[in-house]
Amino acid sequence: MSAARGDERLAYRGVFQRLFIRPEIGALLGAVGIWLFFWAVAVPFGNANGAAGILDYASTLGIMAVAVSMLMIGGEFDLSSGASTGAMGMLIILLVKETGDMGGAGLPYVVAIPLSFAVAMAIGFFNGWMVEKTALPSFIITLATFFVLKGAKLGFAKLIVDQIQVGRADEGAGYDFFQKIFAGEWDRTKHVWDTRDAVYLVGVLGGIALVTLAVHEMHFDRRSEGMKQSGLVQFVIGVAGTIAGIAVLHVTDNTTGNWLGAAVIAVGMAVALHGYSTWRFEPAGERGNLMLTTPVVKFAGLGVAALIGFVIAAKAWDANDTSAFIFPWTKQGFRATLMLIFGLSGYTLLMMAVAHAKRTSLATRAAVTMLISVATVALAFFIRSESTAVKFRSEAFGVMLAVALIVAIWAILGLLFTERRRPNSAADHLGGRLVTVGVVAAAIGFVFKLLFTVQAEIDAGIPPVKFSMRIVWFVGFTAVLTWVLGRTRFGSWTFAVGGNKEASRQVGVPAARTKTQLFMLVAGAAWLVGILLAFRLNTIQASTGDGEEFDYIIAAVVGGTLLTGGYGSAFGGSIGAIIVAMATLGIPFSRWNSDWRFLFLGVILLLAVIANRSIRARAEGLRR
Amino acid sequence: MTSSGTPLLELDNVTKYYGNIIALKDVSTHVNAGEVTCVLGDNGAGKSTFIKILAGVHQQTEGDIRVNGESVQFSSPRDALAVGIATVYQDLAMVPLMSVWRNFFLGAEPTKGIGPLKWIDQAKAKSIAKEEMAKMGIDIRDTEQPVGTLSGGERQSVAIARAGYFGAKVLILDEPTSALGVKQSGVVLKRIVEARRQGLAVIFITHNPRHAYPVGNRFLILNRGHSMGSFAKEDISVDELTGLMAGGAELEALEHELHAALD
Numbered sequence: 030m031s032a033a034r035g036d037e038r039l040a041y042r043g044v045f046q047r048l049f050i051r052p053e054i055g056a057l058l059g060a061v062g063i064w065l066f067f068w069a070v071a072v073p074f075g076n077a078n079g080a081a082g083i084l085d086y087a088s089t090l091g092i093m094a095v096a097v098s099m100l101m102i103g104g105e106f107d108l109s110s111g112a113s114t115g116a117m118g119m120l121i122i123l124l125v126k127e128t129g130d131m132g133g134a135g136l137p138y139v140v141a142i143p144l145s146f147a148v149a150m151a152i153g154f155f156n157g158w159m160v161e162k163t164a165l166p167s168f169i170i171t172l173a174t175f176f177v178l179k180g181a182k183l184g185f186a187k188l189i190v191d192q193i194q195v196g197r198a199d200e201g202a203g204y205d206f207f208q209k210i211f212a213g214e215w216d217r218t219k220h221v222w223d224t225r226d227a228v229y230l231v232g233v234l235g236g237i238a239l240v241t242l243a244v245h246e247m248h249f250d251r252r253s254e255g256m257k258q259s260g261l262v263q264f265v266i267g268v269a270g271t272i273a274g275i276a277v278l279h280v281t282d283n284t285t286g287n288w289l290g291a292a293v294i295a296v297g298m299a300v301a302l303h304g305y306s307t308w309r310f311e312p313a314g315e316r317g318n319l320m321l322t323t324p325v326v327k328f329a330g331l332g333v334a335a336l337i338g339f340v341i342a343a344k345a346w347d348a349n350d351t352s353a354f355i356f357p358w359t360k361q362g363f364r365a366t367l368m369l370i371f372g373l374s375g376y377t378l379l380m381m382a383v384a385h386a387k388r389t390s391l392a393t394r395a396a397v398t399m400l401i402s403v404a405t406v407a408l409a410f411f412i413r414s415e416s417t418a419v420k421f422r423s424e425a426f427g428v429m430l431a432v433a434l435i436v437a438i439w440a441i442l443g444l445l446f447t448e449r450r451r452p453n454s455a456a457d458h459l460g461g462r463l464v465t466v467g468v469v470a471a472a473i474g475f476v477f478k479l480l481f482t483v484q485a486e487i488d489a490g491i492p493p494v495k496f497s498m499r500i501v502w503f504v505g506f507t508a509v510l511t512w513v514l515g516r517t518r519f520g521s522w523t524f525a526v527g528g529n530k531e532a533s534r535q536v537g538v539p540a541a542r543t544k545t546q547l548f549m550l551v552a553g554a555a556w557l558v559g560i561l562l563a564f565r566l567n568t569i570q571a572s573t574g575d576g577e578e579f580d581y582i583i584a585a586v587v588g589g590t591l592l593t594g595g596y597g598s599a600f601g602g603s604i605g606a607i608i609v610a611m612a613t614l615g616i617p618f619s620r621w622n623s624d625w626r627f628l629f630l631g632v633i634l635l636l637a638v639i640a641n642r643s644i645r646a647r648a649e650g651l652r653r
Numbered sequence: 654m655t656s657s658g659t660p661l662l663e664l665d666n667v668t669k670y671y672g673n674i675i676a677l678k679d680v681s682t683h684v685n686a687g688e689v690t691c692v693l694g695d696n697g698a699g700k701s702t703f704i705k706i707l708a709g710v711h712q713q714t715e716g717d718i719r720v721n722g723e724s725v726q727f728s729s730p731r732d733a734l735a736v737g738i739a740t741v742y743q744d745l746a747m748v749p750l751m752s753v754w755r756n757f758f759l760g761a762e763p764t765k766g767i768g769p770l771k772w773i774d775q776a777k778a779k780s781i782a783k784e785e786m787a788k789m790g791i792d793i794r795d796t797e798q799p800v801g802t803l804s805g806g807e808r809q810s811v812a813i814a815r816a817g818y819f820g821a822k823v824l825i826l827d828e829p830t831s832a833l834g835v836k837q838s839g840v841v842l843k844r845i846v847e848a849r850r851q852g853l854a855v856i857f858i859t860h861n862p863r864h865a866y867p868v869g870n871r872f873l874i875l876n877r878g879h880s881m882g883s884f885a886k887e888d889i890s891v892d893e894l895t896g897l898m899a900g901g902a903e904l905e906a907l908e909h910e911l912h913a914a915l916d
């Protein structure tokens with residue numbers, strides 16, 4: 030069907046393959062899936078209170094996970110990282126604590142903070158230097174460091190204050206100033222901003238629109254004979270129509286008005302996307318006939334059957350019944366689990382049907398894609414009719430209809446325009462930029478929604494929500510390390526020493542120095558977390574942090590970092606931390622027995638490792 | 654002697670012992686700019702030791718290495734690189750999961766930035782990598798693709814292009830064709846001719862005389878650590894080369910045995 034242009038034997042990658050070939054994509058999709066799961070069963074998921082809790086839990090874990098991800102990309106482990114967070118917290122308290130019989134060094138914070146940082150750097154340097162000098166596995170060296178730190182914490186605590194905990198970070202000079210930096214809080218209830226919802230809407234809708242355009246840009250072939258201006262005009266009209274529809278939806282407050290608004294939005298979006306495609310993309314040639322081959326029918330049939338299973342599971346049990354059912358589930362949890370499994374497998378099977386249909390003809394692909402859209406509409410109405418909760422009746426319903434609409438338009442445009450089967454770096458570049466801007470716009474929308482409240486919410490008496498400063502440290506740390514890993518020589522060398530140490534040494538990468546610096550980076554992260562803990566808890570236990578190094582490694586692996594090094598991302602580590610936080614907090618939020626937390630984490634870890642294996646195989650260009 | 658003046662790189666009675674094992678004994682040869690000297694030998698002939706001495710990984714026990722007539726002593730691979738001797742190892746010194754451009758510039762990334770805050774000039778790195786590969790006759794569509802997705806011949810080309818770009822004067826190729834198929838080997842041999850044309854001195858290590866003969870100007874034959882002689886192309890035929898490589902008489906005996914077995 031496709032004329033082989035260029036000289037390559039490699040099959041051309043589709044747009045989703047190109048977008049998804051990033052280490053953190055699996056984690057991102059996993060995070061969305063887990064969030065949806067808990068959103069469906071637990072009240073705090075989806076409100077600001079829950080977000081504050083999850084981000085708070087994720088932030089100290091995430092700072093470590095991001096640093097540990099980088100170390101693991103560099104091919105090493107640090108088992109002392111958990112214990113050093115507690116050790117650093119304890120050290121700083123001992124440095125600032127008042128002098129006296131049971132006291133500390135009595136230093137002001139301005140001295141104690143850099144001093145403890147120097148100690149952290151020394152620990153990191155020691156780990157790296159030992160690993161390089163002895164050429165022993167870092168597992169063994171840092172296990173030794175772990176025991177040294179664990180012992181030192183308990184020993185010094187007993188020696189100096191004769192307790193297994195060291196207390197009173199607030200005794201230090203300069204506490205108030207640094208408390209604001211490390212443990213300040215943003216009280217959402219005190220920040221009322223009534224245009225918040227408008228910003229949120231513009232951000233999220235604009236973000237979705239940009240990502241949709243990006244997918245089109247990366248999927249279709251550019252017009253061979255220049256842009257067609259009439260399409261641009263149609264695009265603008267369509268966008269105007271969509272905005273008008275959204276306005277109608279917001280102004281009116283009754284069912285007829287809602288439906289009218291939705292209809293205007295649907296037509297507007299179809300007109301806009303068709304116009305955009307007419308403007309830029311090559312019209313389609315051969316469409317082929319509708320051919321229902323065996324694999325297409327099989328996968329589509331199984332997919333629809335799974336979605337029917339979803340409906341049956343939802344009907345079979347009471348959504349609010351939290352009584353014990355089949356061990357270890359409650360009835361509610363069992364229902365949610367079944368629905369999740371059926372829903373996910375249903376959509377996966379339908380997408381596999383699309384993949385098979387693609388090999389037969391454009392018409393078949395369009396038909397199966399349309400089936401997904403129809404099934405989504407049907408599910409949306411089912412969920413609305415089943416549920417009493419507002420989040421299902423309006424939010425989920427609206428989102429599902431919007432998704433169904435975009436999928437339907439996508440199916441039709443696939444028939445009208447030509448898919449690109451050759452590389453076009455200009456189009457891919459533009460697509461990449463659009464995705465970035467879209468994601469940032471949506472993120473800004475969400476951030477405003479979380480940070481500000483509106484008068485209506487205050488009047489409704491929502492509980493107070495506070496966001497901690499540690500979240501800012503987490504976000505900032507992730508952003509900086511993502512930049513370092515992707516854009517600097519140090520980042521390049523990190524990948525290199527983890528991917529092939531001998532090779533990088535041969536071409537002149539200072540491998541030993543790079544690895545040592547990575548150990549120091551982890552120690553620096555532990556120092557930051559230690560300070561955050563000291564200011565939050567005021568008192569540090571001798572056992573604080575011990576054993577948490579495995580949580581960091583789990584978060585890093587879930588985030589797409591390869592256990593064997595050479596592949597991964599810092600950003601993925603932060604997503605991994607959020608997943609671990611959601612899994613940890615989601616269980617009590619859902620009022621299930623939290624004894625099962627580790628079982629849940631173990632399953633997530635296993636799934637993540639399996640997913641990462643296949644992502645890596647694709648990145649290496651291995652077939653099957 | 655086909656060329657005039659001092660050779661770019663010259664080895665004079667180089668000998669290497671590992672303890673009481675003689676790895677290399679009295680090896681002499683030379684290579685001029687714009688020429689290819691092939692080092693041939695069967696497994697265990699001392700080819701690896703030969704490369705490692707030239708690359709600065711090991712030091713010779715006796716003998717002299719001269720670059721442009723000046724005696725040199727390498728104590729590390731960096732020293733060899735500094736005088737312009739670049740080695741492309743059999744395992745290619747590449748990181749398969751990293752992109753083509755990152756591999757191309759690994760260890761010498763071009764940076765820009767303010768003061769101590771420096772980042773990689775990605776646009777520049779990508780365009781240079783693409784350009785240098787094009788000079789080698791390879792069209793890399795996307796320099797972002799991982800090196801692991803390239804074919805063996807393309808990977809060799811990245812390594813050769815990289816060495817050339819970073820100012821190598823002498824290029825040492827360690828068995829570049831041994832893991833490749835017939836067509837890919839042809840691609841690499843063309844790169845060698847291309848590098849020679851660009852004025853590089855190439856030392857091509859191989860155990861395949863059929864690959865060496867068409868591209869080489871000079872042939873050094875090693876056998877069990879001893880030099881079997883260094884010949885200019887006009888002084889030797891490909892069959893003589895093969896014979897010398899396997900130790901002449903040994904190969905004849907083997908041939909008789911094989912015939913006997915087949916009859």
